[in-house]
Amino acid sequence: MLESTPKSQKPQTKALPDGTTIDDLIDLDMREVQLRVMADKDIYDLEMEKIFSKTWILLGHESEIPNEADFMIRDMGTDQVIVTRGKGDEVNVLLNVCPHRGMRVCTAEAGNKRTHKCIYHGWAFKTNGDFIGSPVAKEEMHGNLRPKSELGLKKAKVELYGGLIFANFDTDGQTFEDYLGDMKWYYDMLFCRTDRGLEALGPPQRFIIDANWKTASEQAAADGYHTITLHQWLGDFAGFNEGDIEASMMGVEVTSKTGHAMRCQPVANKFKMLAAGFADGSLSIEEKLELLPPPGVTKEMLSQLKTHLDDDQLALLVDQPPQVGGMFPNILVAFIYAPQPDGTILGLTSLHTYTPRGPDKLEFTNWIFAEKDAPEELKNKIRKVTTGLLGTSGMIEQDDSDTWPHMTRNAKGPMGREFTLKYQAINSLPRPKDWAGPAEAYDGFTKDDTQWNWWLRWYELMTAE
């Protein structure tokens, strides 16, 4: 368990209008959070300010805007942004608010424009957000009180990581390196392991769930336990883990103060037919890679893994890859092995963001990825099978998205809101022997620790000055 400062030593944190403090909402000793956080407008407003304006937010993948001047509209919390491609690798993230009168500058969801001209009064901006000018130049309609350099679109800091576009409006805040922290070692295995990297197979699915963004996001911080009950059909019916879902709850969960988490599940537990060779050490790394390449990686790409990953990463990727988890605040990472009717095992790669759309509404955004170098036939198969399991119609996630609205509704009742979410399944096992990776590593059956660490990060940001 990560250390948290005892409550007695903490200054009282910012109060909500009714006098409640953040410390009233979360019991650090008992590991409980008041259900009220899942629907409360005041808490939501504070989250937009303290979390979504302060931390790095995933907006998409550079392969969605491959050409110069391509753009797409995305959301950073409740602020809408334009993501543009400049020259080469330059990607800009610009607040979609005209500095003149607050009109939305870009009204289309995607396209290609060298100049973004506001349809209201015609102020025009470059793909990097710089102000070009306003109509009727001789009348100086943008005045002379402010220089043109102050009249551009507001820019966020941007980082590309494995082609993923992250942005942050807090220009003096946390660096991206600190944001990933020691969990980077694990994410590199997923996002930065081949020469040409991943590509988004198309724009993301987008749909709306009547639930607070945290109902989905805290689950993404590696709630393995729910799989046994909510996704019972996976074992009973779909033959996942050869019917034994409970066995796939064993593994190592990695997490840190960043609030990120991944569940590393032994392949030998998941696929009993592979178990012997994987568990008893009789197979070499090369042989294992041949038998079960990581999700989306073809046999032709296997040699690339060695140039991008160190030996420890490669060994973990082969035996016990990080498969499901999240990144703070609102990202789900899924690298899933899906058994196919023909006996093969297909690797699926998907990312979701759960974008806040109000205290009781979220947008579920679902990207499906494949390695750029994967053959077209494999990409089509990945696209089809992922669509069948995850996202809008996904047979796994349709059960999740029907659960979160109930939690949000329950958080509104005068009794229900005082109730608590409990994270008291505490891992008591020592760190796994010879675990080569960084960060906290929890061995054995999936427990609540990773999710609790997510809440500790939430607490840290919500109480930050």
Added chain:
Amino acid sequence: MTAHTPTSQSVENTEKRVFFGTDLYNKITETLYEEAMLLDELRLEEWAEFLATDLIYKAPLRLSVQRAEQYKSIVHSMNHFDEDYSSLMGRIARLTQTQSAWAEDPPSRTRHFVSNILVWETDKPNEFAVKSNGLLTRNRFEEDRMQVISYVRNDILREVDDKLKLAKREIVFDMAVLGTQNLSIFL
């Protein structure tokens, strides 16, 4: 490049139209009404009998793009549904044969409204291109409002032994961001 939202059929193509009131048009219309009834009454195994074994069933994404770029408005590279016959059978079996398909347990109460049916002959004598507007109302639990989802369907219906079967369906939604928590129902 056309600035129109592309569809599989054109109203100008009157030569191949199967007009309102003809026996074939009536038969196709009744088939779509029956299909809607089966779906609304949760008779999914019976609905399955309406599906051809080579069925392709897709719902492309929509993008909100400028009028000049309407040809980009329907995104075929990514879908809300990307199904074939066997994967749809899997969905039906999950809903009807397991005790834990929670997304539809308790089931949604739906009403499929089908209208604006236009029919064309195709190059194959027993296959017909059918365009219909769809309006789905959906209600779950004790919700005090209806979810409303509108779409157009571009179907290929195939007549085999006097029975019509669905050989192809493309569901084109009108929402770029779908206003429903999932598609655990069929359209």
